[in-house]
Amino acid sequence: NAGVTQTPKFQVLKTGQSMTLQCAQDMNHEYMSWYRQDPGMGLRLIHYSVGAGITDQGEVPNGYNVSRSTTEDFPLRLLSAAPSQTSVYFCASSYSNIGNLYGYTFGSGTRLTVV
């Protein structure tokens, strides 16, 4: 099992450009989430999904879109990149264990710089 795979690992964008961060998991997990982590900061939830076709907003959703057409994939789209979106982005997946959301498995992250 590859676990959670994120691509690319590094990306530099110009202000106003759009791009998609890819995330795929091979564990058949129903839960998937995107987090951003700014230097020296904690993890803030951007969007999450509880299954294919179902997504919802997290703590900081503005400027980002997601879709979940399959169980495996959960891409994150930046609509019009801004310097404030410079961050490390983590994708994570998990499953429900006796009604409780179990611990997330994280990808290795995408380091995004917007200039």
Next chain:
Amino acid sequence: GQQVMQIPQYQHVQEGEDFTTYCNSSTTLSNIQWYKQRPGGHPVFLIQLVKSGEVKKQKRLTFQFGEAKKNSSLHITATQTTDVGTYFCAGPYNTDKLIFGTGTRLQVFP
């Protein structure tokens, strides 16, 4: 909104000393999770606590969930340099939304 606070923000200890980080939620949680993130790495899931007052141990690490299920602690006995990193607690809000605490960065000096 949901808030998960951790204290302290930073902790520097001499190798062999003990370390504790505390986690407090603004609302009652169905479970609490703990993660470790090494510098430059990604968060790694350590453990999940579900029951009120639950205590779990992993070698030198002891995790506790408060009676009211609003707070938790992680205690490391006799720290080692391999314990360096940031420790996060996290709790699910509205069942499905996992919100992370602010984290405690641990530095261990040999």
